Amino acid sequence: MIAADPGREIGRWSQPRVIAFSVVDYFNVEASCAVGVGGVRRRMPEDFPVDITTDNDLRLPERIKRLEPLAYNLWWSWNPEARYLFRRIDRFMWERVEENPVLFLYRVDQERLQWASYDSEFLRTYDEVMTRFDEYLESTDDTWVATNAPHLAGRNAAYFSAEFGLYRSLPIYSGGLGVLAGDHIKEASDLGLPLVAVSLLYRQGYLSQRLTADGWQQDVTPSLEPHSEPTVQMTDDKGEPIHIELALDDQNHPIKLAIWKVQVGRVPLYLLDADVDGNPDWTRNVASRLYGGDREHRLRQEIILGIGGVRALRALGYDPAYWHANEGHAAFSLLERLREYVVDGIGFEEASKAVASTTVFTTHTPVPAGHDHFDQGLMDRYFGHFWPQLGIDRSTFFEIGNFPETGTDFNMTALSMRLSDHRNGVSQKHGEVTREMWQPIWPDLPVDEVPVTHVTNGVHLPTWVSARIARMLDEHLGTEWREKQEDIDVWRGVRGIPDDVFWRAHSARKRRMLDVLSERSRQRWVAGGESGQVLSGGPFLEEKVLTLGFARRFATYKRATLLFHDPDRLASILNNQDRPVQIVFAGKAHPADDGGKHMIRELIWRSRDPKFGGRIAFAEDYDMGVASLLVAGVDVWLNNPRFPMEASGTSGMKAAANGVPNLSILDGWWCEGWKPDNSNGWGIEGSPETGWEQDDADANAIYDVIENEIAPRFYSRDNQGIPREWVRICKNAMMTNAPQFSARRMVLDYIKKLYGPAAAESEALHLDPVGRARVR
DSSP states (O other): OOOOOTTSOSSSOOSOOSSOOOOSOSSSSOOOOOOOTTSSOOOOGGGOSSOTTTOOOOOOOGGGTTHHHHHTBGGGGGOHHHHHHHHHHOHHHHHHTTTOHHHHHHHSOHHHHHHHHHOHHHHHHHHHHHHHHHHHHHOOTTSHHHHHOTTTTTOOEEEEOSOOOOOTTSOOOOSHHHHHHHHHHHHHHHHTOOEEEEEEOOTTOSOEEEEOTTOOEEEEOOOOOGGGTTOEEOBOTTSOBOEEEEEOSTTOOEEEEEEEEEEETTEEEEEEEOOOTTSOGGGTTTTSSTTOSOHHHHHHHHHIIIIIHHHHHHHTTOOOSEEEEESGGGTHHHHHHHHHHHHTTOOHHHHHHHHHHTEEEEOOOOSGGGSOEEOHHHHHHHHTTTGGGGTOOHHHHHHHTOOGGGTTSEEHHHHHHHTOSEEEESSHHHHHHHHHHTGGGSTTSOGGGSSOEEOOOOBOHHHHSOHHHHHHHHHHHTTHHHHTTTOHHHHGGGGGSOHHHHHHHHHHHHHHHHHHHHHHHHHHHHHHOOGGGGGGTOTTOOTTSEEEEEESOOOGGGOTTGGGSSHHHHHHHHTOSSSOEEEEEEOOOOTTOHHHHHHHHHHHHHHTOGGGTTOEEEESSOOHHHHHHHHHHSSEEEEOOOTTOOSOOSHHHHHHHTTOOEEEESOTTHHHHOOTTSSSEEEEOOOSSOHHHHHHHHHHHHHHHIIIIIHHHHHOOOTTSOOHHHHHHHHHHHHHHTTTTBHHHHHHHHIIIIIHHHHHHHHHHTTSHHHHHHOO
């Protein structure tokens, strides 16, 4: 068991949340609980009588004692039968602890555990789940990688990312980048790809969203207690915590970092934690909040992630064959590996080539302002002691991170581009944009020869295909859709699913979504007594009305308020007597993004306007759980970024995998997913204009498609009440997009295009003097 820390507060959250809300089908199991105002009710210490930090002995009956290792492996999160075990023991407690199995096992009544240990139905499912769990972890000889890429078997890759979205009860993610990273390592686990992941343990997580009466986003800071999460602190042979040391600045004030592990199937994710006794007070919160603080705070976090992450892997005995930096936040890991080579006696130039040849770098951002860069004063302070260890002077150091667009600042993406030989954008279009954006690093090359390829993002289907839809696929496609997710031939079987079966499955998901939103609104009213807060749930939404969904990070370029460009025309669309439309919005703005916050407030003001007939709802505190509800429950997924600023966009992929067609600007992934005949959704050519003119053209194009194409098809029913033409489009959306934009296809592309070549370079390094010098 993990070591006790009597000084810690119990439970995960120190900030009270007024009323609870729960979502149905968080990933694969349908569940419900009290629904309401600000998202899921966060656990408070007074809720539970047991102190998990001092009472560490799980008293599980012998017959079901292996629930403990199951709880500590997030494999359960994408396996519905495993989730069912916890829920069946005590559904109320399972929902109360936000489906966190570790806290659940500490809090559930012993009588319920004893009952489960004798219940024949429970034990039958328990035995089946544990057999599958053991086979999954132990059967490494017949995985996809072992069978099809044996040269990668047994050779670890290291995957660095500033955030990981794995499950709603572990809030170490903010949005698409983190969820993508989580899906990546889940799929690596399923494929049997040897991989170890690194990030930070954010004890304050990411913001919880609370809206004021006038619609302004308040950023509520939660408090994560790792002892009540599926995290285990790494210890040495004597049971003492493993710590690594890191000098944050040129004053050589070393701090200690603890290492925690989250097991994700076969993949370990190590989280670095600066909240360690003995560290100066000012350092203990450095890694506490995701994307919190000023530029200096961000720099410190990235030093911990990059340099600390490499040192943590060394302390744990890892020597990865190749390395993957997910976005520029992890770029300092390249400098630390470069330093290792130099310390081993390798010259700077040769060491740089060795690092680059075994590094994969993925950039996600097509907007220059989205790439981290730090001024020279900060870099002098924090790296003045570091570049001498590289055997170079100051000017050479700054040249590594130089990029004209950011002046004299040290640019993290430029650093990553220069110290990696295997680079990619996250969609075909984004690859083109990236080559043009970063061409100054290769000034002698034409844009189309800039050495950056693309691997289009994908989503982990076992996580994001809802339980109801998954059961339908199991019945009509068999298990092949799970085993061969990337195979379009398997998905062609979707055509054979009876229309009424397909329509009923989707309608069931829509009913549950609307029930949750309606109950949230009721609880909001009960808690706040403000009838004007109907937007938080949408009590006026109706099951039979065409429902659009828009849920994502509220960055200004994503134009969440574009549909309000012509309020009168939008009102006429929403209130059409024969073909009404309703819209559900959700999303958070970055704490420092006042532009995004103003968009949220505008949405709230607009939704209160009677002219829109109560047909607009806003789901507060958007997270992975709310996302899973919406992507399967709305009828159309809306995405209208300002072209060409969408690198990829994965929420629409999740919707399509559930049979929900997209209505989107042709940017990011949708350029590849959309069929020009509109047989699987609708594509809008982004206007080449700028500013108001672009908004006007794009908004009117969206209005036209809703009025003339989407609504008529949705409301055209046969004598059985089935919209046959609509169902055909929904089937095509699933059939064409689920395999192409699955995480399975994505990781296989990484293996073919990037991991395989990087691993081959690593093998070559071990055959020459540089490689031999590097072997540890």
